[in-house]
Amino acid sequence: MSREYKIAVLPGDGVGPEVVEQAIKVLEVVAEQEQVTFNYSYARLGGSAIDEDGTPLPEATLEVAKNADAVLLGAVGGPKWDQNPSHLRPETGLLGIRKALGLYANLRPAVMVECMASASSLKEEVVAGVDMMVVRELTGGIYFGEKKRFQDENGRDAAIDTLLYNEDEVERIARKAFEIARKRNNKLVSVDKANVLESSRLWRSVMERVAKEYPDVELSHMLVDSCAMQLVRAPKQFDVIVTENMFGDILSDEAAMLTGSIGMLASASLSDGHLGLYEPVHGSAPDIAGKGVANPIATILSAALMLRYSLNLDAAAGRIENAVESVLNQGIRTGDIAEDKAAAVGTVEMTQHIINALKK
Ligand code: IPM
Ligand code: MG
Numbered sequence: 001m002s003r004e005y006k007i008a009v010l011p012g013d014g015v016g017p018e019v020v021e022q023a024i025k026v027l028e029v030v031a032e033q034e035q036v037t038f039n040y041s042y043a044r045l046g047g048s049a050i051d052e053d054g055t056p057l058p059e060a061t062l063e064v065a066k067n068a069d070a071v072l073l074g075a076v077g078g079p080k081w082d083q084n085p086s087h088l089r090p091e092t093g094l095l096g097i098r099k100a101l102g103l104y105a106n107l108r109p110a111v112m113v114e115c116m117a118s119a120s121s122l123k124e125e126v127v128a129g130v131d132m133m134v135v136r137e138l139t140g141g142i143y144f145g146e147k148k149r150f151q152d153e154n155g156r157d158a159a160i161d162t163l164l165y166n167e168d169e170v171e172r173i174a175r176k177a178f179e180i181a182r183k184r185n186n187k188l189v190s191v192d193k194a195n196v197l198e199s200s201r202l203w204r205s206v207m208e209r210v211a212k213e214y215p216d217v218e219l220s221h222m223l224v225d226s227c228a229m230q231l232v233r234a235p236k237q238f239d240v241i242v243t244e245n246m247f248g249d250i251l252s253d254e255a256a257m258l259t260g261s262i263g264m265l266a267s268a269s270l271s272d273g274h275l276g277l278y279e280p281v282h283g284s285a286p287d288i289a290g291k292g293v294a295n296p297i298a299t300i301l302s303a304a305l306m307l308r309y310s311l312n313l314d315a316a317a318g319r320i321e322n323a324v325e326s327v328l329n330q331g332i333r334t335g336d337i338a339e340d341k342a343a344a345v346g347t348v349e350m351t352q353h354i355i356n357a358l359k360k
Helices: 016-034 047-053 059-066 090-100 114-119 167-183 198-211 224-233 245-258 297-309 314-329 347-359
Strands: 003-012 036-042 070-075 105-111 131-137 147-151 157-161 187-192 218-223 240-243 266-270 276-280
Touching: 003 016, 003 047, 003 059, 016 036, 016 070, 016 297, 016 314, 016 347, 047 090, 059 090, 070 297, 105 167, 105 245, 114 314, 131 167, 131 245, 167 187, 167 198, 167 240, 187 198, 187 224, 187 245, 198 218, 218 224, 224 240, 224 245, 240 245, 266 297, 276 297, 297 314, 297 347, 314 347
Parallel strands: 003 036, 003 070, 070 276, 131 240, 187 218, 187 240
Antiparallel strands: 105 131, 105 266, 147 157, 266 276
């Protein structure tokens, strides 16, 4: 009997279902090649769950995810739900599942595929050879601190969000980042705002403490504003970046864009257990949903990360990554990355090219 893996599939909203469908097609090719079986359990998350179940994160979805070997997610959100109160927002479902599954480490690799350097908005010589990993803390910080709306003493509407970290939360993400740096080029930049924020001063001191256990990794610190600048000035200086939740959200979009398009960037969210969640860095892109033009590469590469980090199918992950690269080398492009927009291929066609390359 062939090995079986349970994969929870959460297509989500907007382009989510379209791109997830493509990733599954690719996974099915892998299943055949590896002689394994993927059993998919579909569940709702985000806007579609709000509409059907009255909540962005139904209990049933959490059950499906907890019982799986890995979770593959599309994207959530859209204008339809933008005016909803916080507990009925699609994003609340996404944050909820990250928290509930303990997925505190979010890995966002930004790699410049050589033939894509001209697609970047930056000069080719600045971005050629970029290969970095952003490690974003995902279940703490200002995303999860106490928040409220109130009226101040002058009767004005006011709001507060709290940025809280304890040393354990910083320590575990620090360890993950050092381990990752060890498997790469032993260079770790910890990004904070220690000149202003107390939480950043704690962050920095814990990083220093953990660094003593990793003398082979060179740790440096950078303020977040400076990092934002360095990312566009000289991105090749970075190997691994580790940072708190909100800074990581912002910097990972910036890092993604260096490589030409956010439609290409995959992510893995890991816990200390085996379970991981894999999703593209891009959002639900409601403006192009249903048009068949979305770039499926970020989700296909997320599926590759899933094979590597959760299912121990490293070789298959590498083959998918190579297939994507070879299709790009052939000059095949979706609209978001095409210089010649008229020659761009659609979502399904791009996937077919990747599958053809994978079967070679
Ligand atoms: C991301 C997204 C989410 C985040 C949103 C959709 C809540 O921007 O995964 O980067 O901010 O974490
Ligand atoms: Mg983001």
